[in-house]
Amino acid sequence: MTEAVLRIEKLQKNFGALKATDDVTLDLKPGEIHALIGPNGAGKSTLIAQISGGLSPDSGNIYLGQENVTGLSIAARAKRGLGRCFQISSLAMPLSVRRNVMMASQAVTGTSFSFWKQTDNDQKLLEAAEKVLARVGLEPRADVPVAELSHGERRQVEVACALALKPKVLLLDEPMAGMGAGGSERLTGFLEELKLEVPILLVEHDMDAVFRLADRISVLVYGQIIAQGSADMIRQDPLVREAYLGTEE
Numbered sequence: 634m635t636e637a638v639l640r641i642e643k644l645q646k647n648f649g650a651l652k653a654t655d656d657v658t659l660d661l662k663p664g665e666i667h668a669l670i671g672p673n674g675a676g677k678s679t680l681i682a683q684i685s686g687g688l689s690p691d692s693g694n695i696y697l698g699q700e701n702v703t704g705l706s707i708a709a710r711a712k713r714g715l716g717r718c719f720q721i722s723s724l725a726m727p728l729s730v731r732r733n734v735m736m737a738s739q740a741v742t743g744t745s746f747s748f749w750k751q752t753d754n755d756q757k758l759l760e761a762a763e764k765v766l767a768r769v770g771l772e773p774r775a776d777v778p779v780a781e782l783s784h785g786e787r788r789q790v791e792v793a794c795a796l797a798l799k800p801k802v803l804l805l806d807e808p809m810a811g812m813g814a815g816g817s818e819r820l821t822g823f824l825e826e827l828k829l830e831v832p833i834l835l836v837e838h839d840m841d842a843v844f845r846l847a848d849r850i851s852v853l854v855y856g857q858i859i860a861q862g863s864a865d866m867i868r869q870d871p872l873v874r875e876a877y878l879g880t881e882e
């Protein structure tokens with residue numbers, strides 16, 4: 634059996650009486666996209682926050698490869714290869730696309746002291762940024778301030794920032810949100826290629842993208858996984874149809 638790169642075991646998180654994460658177990662294997670779907674308020678963001686390290690679970694464990702990372706900080710997890718899509722709000726708007734990507738990779742290489750001077754000179758960072766920008770198709774926009782980009786392009790910058798950290802695992806929280814049809818289509822194609830290098834745990838409301846991309850899908854409702862399996866299995870699952878009735882489809 635292929636070893637999981639990310640494994641979540643019996644995770645539990647309560648907010649007062651609300652069970653936001655209720656005994657969640659799932660894993661992510663090399664080469665796959667595992668999508669996490671569920672109606673609004675199902676607990677997807679809460680789960681992603683616990684995996685990335687922003688929120689501590691009440692109980693349960695999170696493993697990156699063999700290592701239990703449940704007690705580690707966001708930065709410590711990032712150093713161990715847990716990449717996540719940066720929120721647009723964390724991008725530096727006045728700075729160029731290239732500079733944003735360089736700053737992202739610097740954040741985990743530990744070279745942040747006096748980085749304003751250093752960044753321009755650090756050839757390694759620059760080369761790494763150029764590679765990533767080419768990868769996501771942002772090369773022609775490298776010198777443009779993020780503030781001048783379209784929403785879809787900013788999303789691409791977020792993905793580029795995450796990739797600059799050379800992650801072993803990628804968490805993407807609604808990467809298609811706010812993108813036009815063309816943007817979603819391009820990003821879908823890109824993620825299809827990317828998963829072969831970096832497995833992806835994907836939270837996404839765009840069901841066309843989910844059903845096209847996901848090798849496996851977990852359906853979260855009221856903090857619990859009510860179904861887990863291939864896209865075909867999930868499409869036909871009566872519990873899932875009931876949970877989505879009148880919402881997504």
Ligand SMILES: Nc1ncnc2c1ncn2[C@@H]1O[C@H](COP(=O)(O)OP(=O)(O)OP(=O)(O)O)[C@@H](O)[C@H]1O
Pocket residue numbers: 648651653671672673674675676677678679680
């Ligand atoms: N810090 C918090 N304190 C109290 N309740 C919270 C907190 N964060 C989230 N919740 C509640 O936990 C539940 C799960 O919320 P969460 O944002 O994880 O759902 P979601 O599936 O990501 O929703 P959406 O699809 O709308 O983004 C919701 O009922 C929400 O109101």
